[in-house]
Amino acid sequence: MREILKNKIKQIIQDLSQSEESWRVLNSEDFSFEVSLARDEKFGDLASNVAMVLAGRLRQNPLAVAKIIVEKLQEESDPRIAKIETVLPGYINFYFSxxxxxxxxxxxxxxxxxxxxxxxxxxxxxxxxHSSPNLFKPFHIGHLVNNSIGESLARIIKKCGADLQTLSFPSDISPGIAKTVWAIKEKGWQKEMTIERIGQAYVSGVAAYKEDEAAKKEIDKINEILYKKEKSEKREIYEQGKKMSLDYFKTITERLGSRFDDLIFESEAESRGKELVKKNTPEIFTESAGAIIFPGSKYGLFDNVFVNSQGFGTYLAKDLGLLELKFERFKFDNSVTITDVEQREHFKLVQKAGSLMNGEWAEKSEFIQHGRLSFSGEKISSRLGNVPxxxxxxxxxxxxxxxxxxxxxxxxxxxxxxxxxxxxxxxxxxxxxxxxxxxxxxxxxxxxxxxxxxxxxxxxxxxxxxxxxxxxxxxxxxxxxxxxxxxxxxxxxxxxxxxxxxxxxxxxxxxxxxxxxxxxxxxxxxxxxxxxxxxxxxxxxxxxxxxxxxxxxxxxxxxxxxxxxxxxxxxxx
CATH class of the missing domain: 1.10.730.10 (Isoleucyl-tRNA Synthetase; Domain 1)
Structure with a gap:
């Protein structure tokens, strides 16, 4: 109904601009006005600001302009509209029949x-x-927020007529995962692994990495094994934990009402992102102290490492690789990613670096952020780490x-x-x-x-x-x-x-x-x-x-x- 009324008003203005001398000033001008929901039911069901938009150009009082338009609208009765009225300073209000x-x-x-x-x-x-998990770590409240908003927005986009595919980007390779694998091996849990024990192992591994120099060296070696995909007992523990973590992810997200059309893993995106960075050095990226950085400060952002001194792609390189993989695997007009608000600057870097390689990557990629969840009144303890x-x-x-x-x-x-x-x-x-x-x-x-x-x-x-x-x-x-x-x-x-x-x-x-x-x-x-x-x-x-x-x-x-x-x-x- 809003568009119907808007078109009627446009036609009236066009007719008046041709028949009335004082309205001819509108002939060649482009103007924009609204027919929107009334802010209060006392003022009808729909309201238009058209008279106030035109009053200055016509050099007339807005209320007088509104009355002229209403008079023209009332020349042709519409059974859908019970009443049309003008109110100060120049609104036109419509009441449905x-x-x-x-x-x-x-x-x-x-x-x-x-x-x-x-x-x-x-x-x-x-x-x-949305809902991209850190494998080897339980689904925490930050993931819950991401899933709730992401799932709802995905459904809304589909309701608006889009052909939609949902995907998740599980983190299956990182120093944190190496810490977990180390702790599982240390505790002898590989034969009796559970999702609960994986979470406990992560907490234990993080603490050991900080406090024990020998453990730190072993964990760094495990990290290298995982990145290089070398065969070993640690790799077997990793594969077992990855499968268990993925099964857990599917269970918890299905419990929340989500299913995904595809998964792209960080291990795959890391390889691709690292290749992209090296290929575009020194044109876009710069070598620095054995690492490769993106000079974000040149673009109002900040400098950051995409490939570290060990030769592994950071999260920035992984997200850059993901961009290329998305454009390879899917045909789409828009890619939307929802992330935590703290990652806003991270994705500005990814988007800027990506735009310098392929303008379409930035043009068709949208990153939106959500806030963080806290508690009022009662608290909830965290069994594993510091996040419930x-x-x-x-x-x-x-x-x-x-x-x-x-x-x-x-x-x-x-x-x-x-x-x-x-x-x-x-x-x-x-x-x-x-x-x-x-x-x-x-x-x-x-x-x-x-x-x-x-x-x-x-x-x-x-x-x-x-x-x-x-x-x-x-x-x-x-x-x-x-x-x-x-x-x-x-x-x-x-x-x-x-x-x-x-x-x-x-x-x-x-x-x-x-x-x-x-x-x-x-x-x-x-x-x-x-x-x-x-x-x-x-x-x-x-x-x-x-x-x-x-x-x-x-x-x-x-x-x-x-x-x-x-x-x-x-x-x-």
Missing amino acids: KKYLAEEIEKIIKAEGNWGKSDILAEKRYIFE LAEDLINKVKEKIFAKMEQQNFSPAEKESIAEKVAIGALKYSILKSGAGKNIVFDFEKATSFEGDTGPYLQYALVRLNSVLKNAKEAQLEIEPDSKDRVGEIPLLEKMILQFPLMVEKSFSDRSPHHLANYLFKLSSEFSSFYAQTKIVDAANPDLKNNLMLTKALQITLENGLELLGLERLERM
């Missing part, structure tokens, strides 16, 4: 799972990289949910299923409701509440919607359009629901799902008010059919919205 809103609700129900789908990325091909593990956090939140369900009459299996879905929903929503790049504070009590701005609240709103529709079905009431207009006032819900596709597109354009998360909370809150004030399943209510249609449309909207956020639906809570 009951008939139009009812027709839109019917379209939502017919669209079902396609409701909210956009074509703004139609025929575009995207690859999206994702699995421990999920399980601690599950304990909170179990406690809240203590008096509920669910079977043990049903309690387990509900607690798992609600716990992950609570965590994901707490992460997603914060704006792009902002740090996230997780409060165990607030996040697990079934009231307020939380994931469980959204999940419960959908359960309640399902219950209303189930009651209507049991009462043998059909969900079908009413041939008559709504008798009562238009519920705010009926207008808010139409904003769903806009919130999906805005979440994409800003690369931040918080727009969608906040919208769904407001929608659920408004439904709660509507539910409290309206007996929906009431045969005596003249708006019964309209209310049931609205309830069904809300159910579809919330289902589709939760799917985009990565929150699972529940039958009961």
